[in-house]
Amino acid sequence: MAPIDLNKLDNFISFALGLRFCVSGLQDFILDTMETTHQTILQRIPKGFCNKNCSRKYGNFLSQWCNICRQWKDELGKLCRYKKQRDRINWKEIDTIDFPYSTPDSYEAISKVFVRDVHQLRQGIYQDLGAVISLFMNMKTFSIDNQIMADVQRHRNNSFAHNYLVSVDETEKKLCLQSLIRMLKVPDIFCKESAKVAVILIEELLSTKGIPTSLLQHQAARETLALVRENFEQLAHCTELQTVAFASARNAFKERIDNLILGSTIKQQRLPKGQTVRFILKCICILIPLFGMLYILSNFQMQLDPSNEGIY
Numbered sequence: 001m002a003p004i005d006l007n008k009l010d011n012f013i014s015f016a017l018g019l020r021f022c023v024s025g026l027q028d029f030i031l032d033t034m035e036t037t038h039q040t041i042l043q044r045i046p047k048g049f050c051n052k053n054c055s056r057k058y059g060n061f062l063s064q065w066c067n068i069c070r071q072w073k074d075e076l077g078k079l080c081r082y083k084k085q086r087d088r089i090n091w092k093e094i095d096t097i098d099f100p101y102s103t104p105d106s107y108e109a110i111s112k113v114f115v116r117d118v119h120q121l122r123q124g125i126y127q128d129l130g131a132v133i134s135l136f137m138n139m140k141t142f143s144i145d146n147q148i149m150a151d152v153q154r155h156r157n158n159s160f161a162h163n164y165l166v167s168v169d170e171t172e173k174k175l176c177l178q179s180l181i182r183m184l185k186v187p188d189i190f191c192k193e194s195a196k197v198a199v200i201l202i203e204e205l206l207s208t209k210g211i212p213t214s215l216l217q218h219q220a221a222r223e224t225l226a227l228v229r230e231n232f233e234q235l236a237h238c239t240e241l242q243t244v245a246f247a248s249a250r251n252a253f254k255e256r257i258d259n260l261i262l263g264s265t266i267k268q269q270r271l272p273k274g275q276t277v278r279f280i281l282k283c284i285c286i287l288i289p290l291f292g293m294l295y296i297l298s299n300f301q302m303q304l305d306p307s308n309e310g311i312y
């Protein structure tokens, strides 16, 4: 098998980083929107809590559910964009007991109503871009242009999740990262702080050939790389051929990330040495003129009073 092209591998890692930054960038928008929706529903239905977790206990046998869980289910049902999707909800995978609480955990429990194949997720809904897009598409509260979401989804699947060669060329990298920026720049999303930060980071990936070293000086970026490495096993591979291709690329990918993390850590550790040299240079720059001035002053005094009699 041909050796992996390092530039194309770096482009793949850049896009993987871009996807993580995009997920982080969407957080403020998702949480704020879900909080508002939650408050609106709370005002419409009678106050109260469930102590049985009806959905897990009774599943689709709705006649057994308590009044509170049923009310929440009816209200959320109104927010389903597609009837087909509403009919497919597997209530056994959802915790209606969490719904009445005004907390991020409750918003996430509610979001499961709108996300396809919740049981396949290995991390929180809001940390998985595929799940987030499913939420945006299926929940009426969100009104993001379908084409923007379809582009992100296509690039994520083709260039990342099903890319067994872990290699992305320059043009593809640009298109992938631009699709993420386009989504983050939707006005309702871009007005949130987390989206603004993410756009700056992704634009840096876009304008740099390879992985931007300045980015790797940040602890958060190195942690993101480690997370990308950790989540790498989650890439979907179906056929035996894909598994073989994936296995050969996997080691190159992990090794490259390790080198990047290690390289940036070493550079950071060296930084104080550089600072010491700069400090010494600064001292020299200050001291040389100072000694020079003292020398001139002492000569000047001697010229004024060569007999040293001026003390009288």
Ligand SMILES: [Zn+2]
Binding pocket: 050, 051, 052, 053, 054, 055, 065, 066, 067, 068, 069, 070, 096
């Ligand atoms: Zn209940």
